[in-house]
Ligand SMILES: [Ca+2]
């Protein structure tokens with residue numbers, strides 16, 4: 228295999244990874260699969276749309292001058308549909324709870340829920356949502372002329388789009404989708420916000436679902452491009468994967484048969500939680516040693532994580548870089 232430089236080395240030394248959210252592999256819970264494993268949803272029969280295209284492995288967030296760079300990593304990146312941005316199968320949405328921003332909402336964007344219309348799916352309100360897929364299309368939501376990728380607020384207003392600093396591309400050598408967003412679009416910053424990344428399958432031909440491919444009940448599967456297995460009452464979401472806080476069960480949170488969702492005749496919404504931005508972006512020194520002294524054991528923990536390019540155990544996703552290792556070494560040797 229050819230040598231692949233680290234992403235930050237490729238972009239320049241001013242780029243700093245500030246968070247790394249890891250996700251399970253093969254966690255196909257969401258559209259239809261209940262927490263007991265029943266009602267598993269099915270992928271389309273075409274080989275063009277597979278679980279390996281949509282299974283989030285990790286979401287890294289970098290600071291780069293006045294931008295944030297999100298790197299959404301999946302098992303494979305390919306482009307059978309010829310997307311404008313080098314990919315075309317995925318549709319990524321990142322909801323951000325930003326206390327310094329206005330226009331909060333707990334309702335999803337169109338197409339997230341199987342009812343097509345916005346639905347009450349969040350446990351707390353969000354203020355920003357980043358929407359990216361592989362096509363330079365209009366956003367296809369009400370009152371918007373913006374071009375994807377886009378940052379919107381919770382009142383369906385465009386904060387920034389492809390013509391004002393938001394960009395996306397596939398980076399096949401990192402098996403990742405990159406989304407670049409001006410930091411000004413997120414007033415509290417990532418450290419001061421909470422986030423929840425979601426993965427959908429892209430479809431451009433349905434005006435009601437704003438670029439999301441629906442997961443259908445088996446009776447409504449009509450083509451080789453249709454997902455199947457959804458509950459006939461369509462109480463599910465079309466979310467194929469999601470990154471949730473450590474210890475939260477994706478199967479439970481997205482279970483379309485849970486009693487609080489289907490227990491009455493009225494759809495009562497989901498309670499999707501956010502990942503605490505502060506918890507995943509604490510400085511490495513704080514994460515391992517708090518306010519106390521740095522010991523040689525702290526240093527070795529950080530060094531191991533750096534050598535393995537992995538999160539420090541018990542930190543909910545904090546990944547050290549070389550500067551962190553040096554800082555810890557310096558303090559441990561005092
Ligand atoms: Ca996953």
Ligand SMILES: [Ca+2]
Pocket residue numbers: 250251254283468469470471477
């Ligand atoms: Ca997941």
